Structure formats: structure tokens, C-alpha cells
Amino acid sequence: MTTTQNATKKVRPNLNERIADLPLPIKVVLWIIFALFLFALPLLNIPFITTPDSDFGGVLFTVSTYVLVALGLNIVVGYAGLLDLGYVGFYAVGAYTVGVLSSQHGSLPWLWCVPIAILVAMASGVILGAPTLRVRGDYLAIVTLGFGEIVRLTLINSEWLGGAQGISEIPRPPGIELFEVPSIDWSTGVPVVDLGTTTTFLKFGISDFIPYYWLALVVIALVLVFDILVKNSRVGRAWEATREDEDAAELMGVPTFRFKLLAFALGAAIGGLSGAMFAGKSGFINPQSFELLLSILFLAAVVVGGQGNRWGVILGAIVVSYFPERFREFADFRVLVFGLALMLLAIFRPQGLLPPRRTLRAKRADARQHVLEEGEAGA
Amino acid sequence: MPEPTNPEPVGAEPTPPSTAAERPATPATAPVDEVTEINPDVDIAPEDIGVPVVAEGERLLEVDTVTLRFGGVVALNEVSFHINKGEILGLIGPNGAGKTTCFNVMTGVYQPTSGEVRYLGKPLGKRHKYQITKLGIARTFQNIRLFANMTALENVLVGVDAHHSTGVVTAMFRLPKHRREEEQGRARAMELLEFMGLAGKADELARNLPYGDQRRLEIARALATSPQLLCLDEPAAGFNPAEKAKLMELIRTIRDQGYTVLLIEHDMKLVMGVTDRIVVLEFGRKIAEGTPAEIRDNPAVIAAYLGVDEEDAS
Numbered sequence: 001m002t003t004t005q006n007a008t009k010k011v012r013p014n015l016n017e018r019i020a021d022l023p024l025p026i027k028v029v030l031w032i033i034f035a036l037f038l039f040a041l042p043l044l045n046i047p048f049i050t051t052p053d054s055d056f057g058g059v060l061f062t063v064s065t066y067v068l069v070a071l072g073l074n075i076v077v078g079y080a081g082l083l084d085l086g087y088v089g090f091y092a093v094g095a096y097t098v099g100v101l102s103s104q105h106g107s108l109p110w111l112w113c114v115p116i117a118i119l120v121a122m123a124s125g126v127i128l129g130a131p132t133l134r135v136r137g138d139y140l141a142i143v144t145l146g147f148g149e150i151v152r153l154t155l156i157n158s159e160w161l162g163g164a165q166g167i168s169e170i171p172r173p174p175g176i177e178l179f180e181v182p183s184i185d186w187s188t189g190v191p192v193v194d195l196g197t198t199t200t201f202l203k204f205g206i207s208d209f210i211p212y213y214w215l216a217l218v219v220i221a222l223v224l225v226f227d228i229l230v231k232n233s234r235v236g237r238a239w240e241a242t243r244e245d246e247d248a249a250e251l252m253g254v255p256t257f258r259f260k261l262l263a264f265a266l267g268a269a270i271g272g273l274s275g276a277m278f279a280g281k282s283g284f285i286n287p288q289s290f291e292l293l294l295s296i297l298f299l300a301a302v303v304v305g306g307q308g309n310r311w312g313v314i315l316g317a318i319v320v321s322y323f324p325e326r327f328r329e330f331a332d333f334r335v336l337v338f339g340l341a342l343m344l345l346a347i348f349r350p351q352g353l354l355p356p357r358r359t360l361r362a363k364r365a366d367a368r369q370h371v372l373e374e375g376e377a378g379a
Numbered sequence: 380m381p382e383p384t385n386p387e388p389v390g391a392e393p394t395p396p397s398t399a400a401e402r403p404a405t406p407a408t409a410p411v412d413e414v415t416e417i418n419p420d421v422d423i424a425p426e427d428i429g430v431p432v433v434a435e436g437e438r439l440l441e442v443d444t445v446t447l448r449f450g451g452v453v454a455l456n457e458v459s460f461h462i463n464k465g466e467i468l469g470l471i472g473p474n475g476a477g478k479t480t481c482f483n484v485m486t487g488v489y490q491p492t493s494g495e496v497r498y499l500g501k502p503l504g505k506r507h508k509y510q511i512t513k514l515g516i517a518r519t520f521q522n523i524r525l526f527a528n529m530t531a532l533e534n535v536l537v538g539v540d541a542h543h544s545t546g547v548v549t550a551m552f553r554l555p556k557h558r559r560e561e562e563q564g565r566a567r568a569m570e571l572l573e574f575m576g577l578a579g580k581a582d583e584l585a586r587n588l589p590y591g592d593q594r595r596l597e598i599a600r601a602l603a604t605s606p607q608l609l610c611l612d613e614p615a616a617g618f619n620p621a622e623k624a625k626l627m628e629l630i631r632t633i634r635d636q637g638y639t640v641l642l643i644e645h646d647m648k649l650v651m652g653v654t655d656r657i658v659v660l661e662f663g664r665k666i667a668e669g670t671p672a673e674i675r676d677n678p679a680v681i682a683a684y685l686g687v688d689e690e691d692a693s
Contacts, residue, residue: 226551229550229551229553230547230550230551232550233545233549233550233557233561234540234543234545234550234557234560234561234564235545235546235547235550236550237529237533237536237537237540238537238540240526240528240529240533241526241529241537244526244527244528244529245524245525245526245527247488247508247524248520248524248525248526249526249537250507250508250509251486251488251508251509251512251517251518252509252512252517252537252538252541252600252601252604253509253512253513253537253538253540253541253542253604254509254537254540254541255507255509256509262546262547266547
């Protein structure tokens with residue numbers, strides 16, 4: 001019977017579990033190889049993966065910004081279950097904090113601005129969250145949607161913040177020029193080391209965006225470690241309990257409001273950090289960089305990937321930001337394809353591409369049950 | 380195909396997400412007809428949670444002329460009773476008598492319109508729900524409200540966490556406090572699961588547990604907060620007689636381990652069999668209070684349950 005086959009297939013350990021079962025040294029080596037591959041990715045110029053119409057280093061930086069944002073939004077939406085439609089607001093707050101302090105009204109170096117940007121974004125999260133986190137579900141979504149728009153309109157209308165022209169001449173991250181890294185050339189069909197096209201380690205220039213991507217990778221790794229440590233503690237449990245049943249959580253001793261505010265503040269801080277990275281890379285920001293559509297895309301990254309699973313939302317962010325860049329030649333159909341893809345996803349993977357383990361576990365339990373029942377029927 | 384026998388009413392299960400439309404009624408890990416046995420010998424005595432411990436038989440909680448109005452509806456009308464340390468008090472009454480409302484007043488869900496609830500001699504006042512839990516009043520729910528997508532162990536851990544204080548910084552740097560609380564918490568949670576006979580299902584999602592196990596898990600989660608007073612809201616709902624008998628055992632064992640129990644229950648046999656004293660509510664008023672024997676012969680109670688006219692009853 002087909003159901004039996006399906007069921008037995010599902011019970012078998014998946015790739016994830018097989019990796020988890022490997023001995024520790026092998027896992028460490030695999031991780032190092034994987035990390036090296038990620039760092040080398042823009043230099044390898046692998047055919048089909050590399051974007052033909054835009055600078056691959058720049059695209060990779062954009063993708064990593066989305067990944068960072070998705071990780072932050074995942075804390076708010078995935079862990080704590082708070083629907084935030086105005087996340088771009090925090091992204092803007094981070095970017096503008098850097099812009100104001102380093103160029104518009106000050107001359108602080110970029111590196112000094114980043115922690116300030118994180119703190120300001122965090123504070124804006126608390127200021128937005130304190131009055132609004134008392135409302136739930138749809139209401140919260142609408143309030144946050146409003147917040148995102150208010151931030152953008154404030155930026156357009158405030159001369160102090162540069163108005164519609166925005167802020168330019170934002171300083172770049174400090175670099176140390178140590179050595180040149182060659183890239184790989186595939187134009188002859190076989191990979192050849194190309195000593196003509198090199199990237200300086202570590203020079204944050206205006207034409208070569210690869211070092212920004214490297215910086216973003218390091219930041220993502222740090223945020224990931226933070227995410228894992230915090231999620232895997234009392235804090236993470238409190239978020240999940242709040243998401244599952246807020247009243248029951250409160251009656252079990254979870255100060256739900258405090259934890260929701262915490263999720264909001266941490267999410268905002270990571271959003272602000274992404275904004276600061278963006279400002280440092282582009283050197284120029286204006287209100288058009290923080291459209292409502294961006295909030296929707298950020299949320300799409302989280303939902304597409306599988307809210308609540310950090311690896312899922314990373315995949316989601318890559319999907320949402322990379323494919324439109326890769327297939328630029330079909331730019332006219334981008335929105336159409338995107339819409340179709342979302343619909344297909346909703347039908348076939350409603351929990352996202354990589355759903356959180358809890359959903360998988362539930363599915364496996366179902367599968368086992370099917371096996372049991374089928375076995376009974378056969379006997 | 381033989382129908383798998385299914386001891387629990389499906390309707391009483393918490394609604395699973397829509398994706399599981401074809402979810403079988405008996406969850407995966409429950410071989411058919413298995414009844415989970417508790418391990419009464421596991422020590423689950425309440426931990427010290429920093430509130431004064433009253434002596435056996437002293438007043439733990441007093442409900443003092445509490446009235447609660449919702450607009451024109453009087454849900455509770457000058458209700459007064461008290462609970463002594465170490466006893467099992469039954470709170471009974473026909474549907475809509477105000478039993479659960481009474482629970483809600485005691486756990487801070489509602490503020491009484493007048494009157495007050497005193498716990499350990501002090502009024503509860505306008506404390507938040509979670510603060511009241513921290514003071515040592517824990518409850519279960521009439522319709523199960525577990526954290527469905529968390530494992531059994533995680534559910535209980537949330538309860539244990541009520542007295543923990545690990546925050547972001549402590550967790551981020553894995554400070555000693557985090558490790559200590561995590562270790563202690565896990566040990567206590569596993570003890571509670573073992574006590575309930577659920578240790579083997581610690582890593583199952585709560586929503587995949589059989590109905591009876593879900594009920595027990597809810598009690599374990601409430602016990603995890605080390606309450607001075609455990610309030611059980613119809614814990615036997617949907618149980619068959621055998622399961623009810625087991626539940627009576629369980630409630631007695633919990634009391635013997637050092638807890639005070641307030642029990643809302645419809646099943647007269649269960650209430651009469653397990654409680655030390657009973658308070659009867661009807662239409663938001665207390666109509667009787669006494670030992671099970673007294674209540675059994677009380678004409679007002681009989682009238683309330685059998686629907687005899689007021690004049691006949693008095």
C-alpha cells in the first residue's frame with residue numbers, strides 16, 4: 001500500500017539526523033570546510049551560481065543582509081509569535097543612526113556607530129513595543145505596519161535627517177590591507193586561477209564588495225551563536241510558551257509581557273545592526289531604501305524558510321534575495337514568479353521550506369502511527 | 380479494518396493545526412489501551428520557593444466575601460471559604476455555578492468587584508498572574524491548555540522556570556547561574572515526569588500524547604512551580620471509571636507529598652471519595668460547606684443537583 005511506503009520512508013532518519021550522529025571531530029572539520037567555502041564563494045565564480053548581470057560580491061552582501069534581518073525577525077515572529085509588519089523601521093533606524101553620527105551631524109568612524117545604532121534600534125523597539133505589545137495578533141500587525149511607514153515618512157519629511165535626498169558620504173568600515181586574494185576564471189571552461197582579478201584583504205573599497213560580504217558572514221556567525229545560546233535556555237522556552245498559549249504561560253509563571261518586549265528589542269537590535277552594515281557598505285542612504293515592500297520581503301524570507309527554525313529562515317532569506325538577482329533577465333516577470341512560488345509553497349510546504357523540528361517531529365510521530373495502524377490492519 | 384480502540388473522547392483534544400486533518404485520534408506513542416501508571420514513590424515534594432510555609436491545618440488561603448460582577452451578571456455573590464494547609468478541598472456545583480470563575484479570581488485572572496482573596500494572611504491584591512504563581516498558587520485548566528508544540532519535558536520546564544531568573548545575558552555567556560538552574564530544573568522536571576509515569580515520553584510533543592497523559596502532564600506542569608496550593612479544574616473530564624479511580628489515587632498521593640489541593644469536579648463519586656471538605660456553589664452563591672458526609676445529606680445541595688423547588692428544599 002502506498003501509504004505504508006510513504007510512512008516507512010518518513011520514519012528513516014533524515015540528513016539532519018545523520019549529520020548529527022557523526023562524531024564530533026568530523027563535524028568540526030565539515031563545518032570548517034563549509035565556512036571556508038562560504039568565504040571563498042565570491043572568488044570561485046562558479047558558473048550558474050554567479051550572477052551574470054550584477055556584481056556577485058555585491059549580491060552576496062545583499063543576501064547576507066537579508067539573512068541577518070531574517071535571523072532577527074525570526075526571534076520576533078518565529079520564536080515569540082509576534083507578527084511584525086514594520087521590521088524595516090528598525091533597519092532604517094540602524095542605517096540612519098550610522099548616517100547621522102558619521103556624516104550628517106558628526107564624524108564618528110563607522111565602527112563606533114555600529115554599537116550605537118544597535119542600542120538606538122533596540123530602544124526604538126522597546127518604545128514601540130511597550131505600548132503595543134498589549135494588543136495581540138492582527139492588531140499588533142497593523143500597529144507595526146504603521147510604525148514602518150511612520151519611520152519612512154519621518155525620514156522623507158525631516159530636513160535634519162536629510163529629507164528625500166538622504167545622507168551621503170557615510171564612512172566605510174576600517175580596513176587593513178594585508179594581501180591580495182586571486183579569483184577563479186571559468187571563461188575557458190576549466191577553472192583557472194586569475195591573478196589579474198584580485199580582492200584585497202581587507203580593504204573596504206567602493207567597487208569591490210567582497211570584503212563587505214566577508215564582514216557580514218562574521219557578523220551572521222556571531223548572531224547565530226547568540227541566537228542558539230539564548231533560544232536554548234529559559235528565555236527561549238518562555239518565548240515558545242508565550243507563542244503557544246499566552247494566558248497559560250502567564251499562569252505558569254512566565255512574565256509574558258516582559259519576554260515579548262525582550263523578543264521585540266532583540267529583534268530590533270539585529271535589524272538595526274543589519275541597517276548599520278547596509279549604510280557602511282553603500283555609503284549612501286535615502287528613504288527609498290526603506291520601503292514597505294522590504295518589510296514584506298523580510299517577512300516572506302521568514303515565512304518561506306520556516307518560521308521558528310533558524311536554518312530555515314536563512315534558506316528563506318537566500319531564496320527571497322538571491323533568485324531575483326540571479327534571474328535579472330526575467331526582471332519583468334519577477335513579481336509574477338514570486339507570487340506563484342509563494343502560492344505553491346503555501347500549498348505544498350505550508351510550514352516553510354525547512355519547518356522547525358517540532359513540526360517534523362509531529363510528522364514523524366504521525367508516520368509511525370500510520371505504520372502501526374497499517375500493521376494492525378494487515379494482521 | 381478493525382477500528383483502533385480509542386478510550387478518549389476526540390472532541391476534548393486540543394485542536395491540532397489544520398495540516399493534521401487526517402491525524403489519527405490515538406496519538407503515535409500510545410499503544411492501544413495502555414494506561415499510564417504513576418510512580419507514587421518518586422519524591423516530588425514542593426521546593427522552597429521563598430514563601431513562608433504554614434503549618435499543617437493552618438489557613439492557607441481565604442476567599443473573603445468575594446463578589447464579581449460582569450455588567451449586570453453576578454458571577455460570584457459574597458462567596459467565602461477557606462483552604463487549610465494539607466487538605467483536599469472540593470469545589471462543586473452545577474454547570475455555571477461559578478466554580479471556574481472562583482479559580483480565576485484566586486489566580487489573578489479576574490479582580491473581585493468587592494471582597495478579597497487572602498493568601499498566607501495577605502491579600503493578593505492586584506498582582507499579575509505570573510506573580511501569583513510565583514507566590515505558590517498553580518492551576519490546571521478545564522480544557523487542556525498545554526504548550527502543544529513543545530515536548531512534555533519542555534512543558535514541565537516552563538513550570539520549573541517560574542522561580543528561575545536566567546535572562547539574556549546569563550544565557551548568552553552561559554554563566555554559572557544558567558547551568559545551575561538548567562541542571563536543577565531538568566532534574567526536577569524529570570522527577571515529575573517519572574512520578575506521572577511519563578518519563579519515557581519526555582521528548583514527545585505534548586500534542587502527540589494521549590488524552591490521559593495530557594491531563595497528567597498538565598498537573599505535572601502545575602506541580603513544577605512548587606505550589607503551596609494546587610488548583611485542579613475538572614481533572615477527570617473525559618475519563619472512564621478506571622481512569623477516575625487512578626486519578627483519585629494520584630490526587631491523594633500529591634497531597635501526601637506535601638501539597639494542598641483545591642479540586643473542581645463534576646463527578647460526585649470522585650469528589651466524595653477524595654476530598655476532606657467540600658464547598659458547594661450555585662448561581663454564584665455558596666449554598667453549603669462541610670465534610671463529604673454532611674454534603675451528601677444536605678437538602679440544599681440535593682435540591683441544587685436534582686432541581687427541586689426552593690420551597691421543597693428548605
